[in-house]
Amino acid sequence: MPHTEEQKSIHNCTVCGQPRHQLAYCCRTCKKLLDRSDARGRQPNRDARLNALRDAWDGEYFRCFYTGWRLCIDDHRSPFYLTWEHRTPRDEDDIVVAAAIINDMKSDLTEDEFRRLIIGLADYFRGRSETVLEINPLYYTR
Ligand SMILES: [Zn+2]
Incomplete structure (x- = not known):
C-alpha cells in the first residue's frame, strides 16, 4: 500500500535504512559515527561525511x-574500525571511510601517492622491479 510505504520511508535512516526517530535524518548508529570529534580538532564537513557514509553502506555493512x-563500528582498537579518511590530507571536503589500519598506512599521503607507493611496493615485493620509485609526499609534515 502506497501510504504504508511512504510512512516507512519517512522513518528510515537516510544512510543505512535502519529505523530512526521521526525528526532525525539518520539513525543513532550513523549519528554517532557522524558526530565523532576529529582527533586533530578540525571542523568536519558534515555533508561530505554523510555522503561518504552513504557510499560505504552496502545494505548490510x-x-x-x-x-x-x-x-567495525564499535571497537576503536580494531584494525578494521571505521575511520574518516581524507583523500587529500586534511581536506575535510573530500572524505571516504576506511579501515583504521589502511588509514594509518596512508597517513599523510594523497590518494594518488598512496596508490603509486602500494603498487610500487607490490611490484618490488614480487620481484618485478629492482627498486620502488620514490614519491614526493606533498603533505608530509613531520
Ligand atoms: Zn543509519
Missing part, C-alpha cells in the same frame, strides 16, 4: 573505500 573490507 559499511565497507572500506580502499579494500572493500567490512568495517
Whole structure:
C-alpha cells in the first residue's frame, strides 16, 4: 500500500535504512559515527561525511573505500574500525571511510601517492622491479 510505504520511508535512516526517530535524518548508529570529534580538532564537513557514509553502506555493512573490507563500528582498537579518511590530507571536503589500519598506512599521503607507493611496493615485493620509485609526499609534515 502506497501510504504504508511512504510512512516507512519517512522513518528510515537516510544512510543505512535502519529505523530512526521521526525528526532525525539518520539513525543513532550513523549519528554517532557522524558526530565523532576529529582527533586533530578540525571542523568536519558534515555533508561530505554523510555522503561518504552513504557510499560505504552496502545494505548490510559499511565497507572500506580502499579494500572493500567490512568495517567495525564499535571497537576503536580494531584494525578494521571505521575511520574518516581524507583523500587529500586534511581536506575535510573530500572524505571516504576506511579501515583504521589502511588509514594509518596512508597517513599523510594523497590518494594518488598512496596508490603509486602500494603498487610500487607490490611490484618490488614480487620481484618485478629492482627498486620502488620514490614519491614526493606533498603533505608530509613531520
Ligand atoms: Zn543509519
